[in-house]
Amino acid sequence: xxxxxKDIQEVVELGExxxxxxxxxxxxxxxxxxxxxxxxxxYDNGLTGIDDTAFDDSFTNIYTSPTLQKQWYNGKNSNFIxxx
Numbered sequence: 001x002x003x004x005x006k007d008i009q010e011v012v013e014l015g016e017x018x019x020x021x022x023x024x025x026x027x028x029x030x031x032x033x034x035x036x037x038x039x040x041x042x043y044d045n046g047l048t049g050i051d052d053t054a055f056d057d058s059f060t061n062i063y064t065s066p067t068l069q070k071q072w073y074n075g076k077n078s079n080f081i082x083x084x
Contacts (some may be wrong), residue, residue: 016062024065034071035063 027035047054 005033013057014057020062020064020068023063024067027070029068032067034072034073035068035071036075038075 023035
């Protein structure tokens with residue numbers, strides 16, 4: 001039985017939410033002042049604008065822990081710099 005696209009998306013979302021919860025726990029234990037993000041949050045085509053729901057789906061709704069409601073510093077990587 002082949003996985004459907006919606007099934008794959010559900011698995012990805014569960015993994016992202018788990019990562020967000022773990023980051024919140026670690027942030028609480030370390031009493032963080034800020035977060036440095038070096039990962040890719042916006043696949044496959046980036047964001048289309050300030051109202052793109054991909055931001056909420058892969059960021060706002062993932063990193064919900066009160067501990068993570070700090071200043072975020074986002075780095076750039078090759079996926080943002082290079083046009084493949």
